[in-house]
Amino acid sequence: MIKKLEKHISEQLSFLQGKKLLIACSGGLDSVVLSYLLRQLKFEIGLAHCNFSLRGKESDQDEEFVVELADSYSVAVYTETFDTKKFAKEHKLSTQMAARQLRYHWFEEIRQDFTYDYIVTGHHADDDLETFLINLSRGTGLKGLTGIQEINELVVRPILPFTRAEILNFAKEKNLYWREDSSNKKADYLRNVLRLNVLPPFKEAAPGVIASLQKTQKHLKDSYSLIEDYLSLVYTLVVQEIPEGYTINIDKLKELPNTNALLYEITSPFGFTDFKAVSELLESQSGKQVFSETHRLLKDRNVLILTEISEKKEEKEFYIKKNQIKITKPFQMELKSIDKIGNITSSTIYVDNDKIDYPLVVRKWQEGDVFFPFGMKGKKKLSKFFKDEKLSLVRKEKIWVLTSNNQIVWVVGYRPDDRFKVDDKTKNILKVTRTT
Incomplete structure (x- = not known):
């Protein structure tokens, strides 16, 4: 031996x-x-x-x-x-x-x-x-x-x-x-x-x-090697990496032969075993989801979104006191009094400090939330705003809002509220920047 x-x-x-x-x-x-x-x-x-x-x-x-x-x-x-x-x-x-x-x-x-x-x-x-x-x-x-x-x-x-x-x-x-x-x-x-x-x-x-x-098993392994070679080509066609995980393009997947078998091979490495439920996602409505022990597969329009299940239990609200210059949770954000505004970006806004009430609150957005989008007339539901922005369900789950007296000041990373904008009467300007 x-x-x-x-x-x-x-x-x-x-x-x-x-x-x-x-x-x-x-x-x-x-x-x-x-x-x-x-x-x-x-x-x-x-x-x-x-x-x-x-x-x-x-x-x-x-x-x-x-x-x-x-x-x-x-x-x-x-x-x-x-x-x-x-x-x-x-x-x-x-x-x-x-x-x-x-x-x-x-x-x-x-x-x-x-x-x-x-x-x-x-x-x-x-x-x-x-x-x-x-x-x-x-x-x-x-x-x-x-x-x-x-x-x-x-x-x-x-x-x-x-x-x-x-x-x-x-x-x-x-x-x-x-x-x-x-x-x-x-x-x-x-x-x-x-x-x-x-x-x-x-x-x-x-x-x-x-x-x-x-x-x-040698024959099976050789056969599986052929499948892996084919899958590497399929991945480039139908799978895209995103910050939250991966998307699987349903329309492109359906154009390929053996659609269900391909979907099984793509998702099984992430622990999915209820393949009937996984395959049914292809024809289900947006919002339908299937879970493995470690991952979630979510139908969103014409894609399946594959994300890892977070074990962290997030706090719901984070408070900002008057004159507080930064927070570190749920992300890093700096607040600074300035004399002159610069460019509004996805990570920086400028607000009239006299129009807001403290403490400010950072929280996840909720169904029924409305705001007055900067540069637009009238109010809009956040859910409608997200739809117009074509945000995925996974991306929407990760959105936070900055509020004052339960009014939205900023949909963080997207749009400030017009009610708190700097105008000709503003005396105290507050620059708010998300740094991470």
């Missing part, structure tokens, strides 16, 4: 040669064999172990085992204990997803802090088969059927082509010791059900299933 891995790295993972590798080591069979193999191949390695506090004393014993293993190899070891159950509850995740997020985030911290080049894990061919079946059972696109990626940015899985049987036989041949995770024997979630109850009879009935899967 050492020779086979050496050849595989030379042919497929040559970028690892001469690099410093951080091994995700649970103490189980796979990571122990991976550690042994990479040490035999003279790689500079370190071991990182997560104690997820899920199995009491057994979890602590796993940690002790990994520390002793690192000591026997004379390599660096890093350990961290997590309150996984608490993290899962706070972030509304399954225990498995919480553990995944915790470990990969921590692994990346260790990689950066101690200058490792790559994180390597002990995933193998049986894991890949399980992932294939899990994705298949949940409904997935072509990419989901390609299984576990051997290279995922800075995470590499060198023994992915090897079966668990090969790894187990090698461990026994070399008299290696490892820890058995008792939770792996409980059929309490899908992966374990497959591992314990489904795959053993399946592999017995079809002995070459893993080799066949590897061939199939």
Whole structure:
């Protein structure tokens, strides 16, 4: 197996040669064999172990085992204990997803802090088969059927082509010791059900299933590469980056064949799984929206607007006292008394300081707001003003107004109100500038 891995790295993972590798080591069979193999191949390695506090004393014993293993190899070891159950509850995740997020985030911290080049894990061919079946059972696109990626940015899985049987036989041949995770024997979630109850009879009935899967997935990956090449062309035609995120031009998308499939490929990387709801946006009215865990897809006229969901809870109102010269929230704004006006711009206005009442208030615009646009006669609803300006729904959500005694002084970044303008009778001029 050492020779086979050496050849595989030379042919497929040559970028690892001469690099410093951080091994995700649970103490189980796979990571122990991976550690042994990479040490035999003279790689500079370190071991990182997560104690997820899920199995009491057994979890602590796993940690002790990994520390002793690192000591026997004379390599660096890093350990961290997590309150996984608490993290899962706070972030509304399954225990498995919480553990995944915790470990990969921590692994990346260790990689950066101690200058490792790559994180390597002990995933193998049986894991890949399980992932294939899990994705298949949940409904997935072509990419989901390609299984576990051997290279995922800075995470590499060198023994992915090897079966668990090969790894187990090698461990026994070399008299290696490892820890058995008792939770792996409980059929309490899908992966374990497959591992314990489904795959053993399946592999017995079809002995070459893993080799066949590897061939199939190679074909799928080649096919997906073609799709990615096509998608790069589609992106230039239908996707545009905007300050808030991205827009997808519906009319241009509909001109292309396989519209729904293209929409799936464009949106799925952002976590969208309810594809029926996503595809229905193409024919829905403006304002209809669909959410993933991290992003929002919003129909606005002839585009879909893709934005990240902000976790920040914004305050609703910010007050400006008389003689206050600046604010820093919700953005930076400066107020300065001057003798002479300059040019009115999208970021600077001039108002008659004697016409305003303090405190001034900066707040988000609201339905029903009206103002008297500078340079125009009469009042106008803000909603009508935004429509005339052809502002997207996302852009409108981000608009703030500066008010005096609940009257709009400035639609910040767009138009001042005519009622507070500087005229021939003005004695005190206030310059208001948004600086960020």
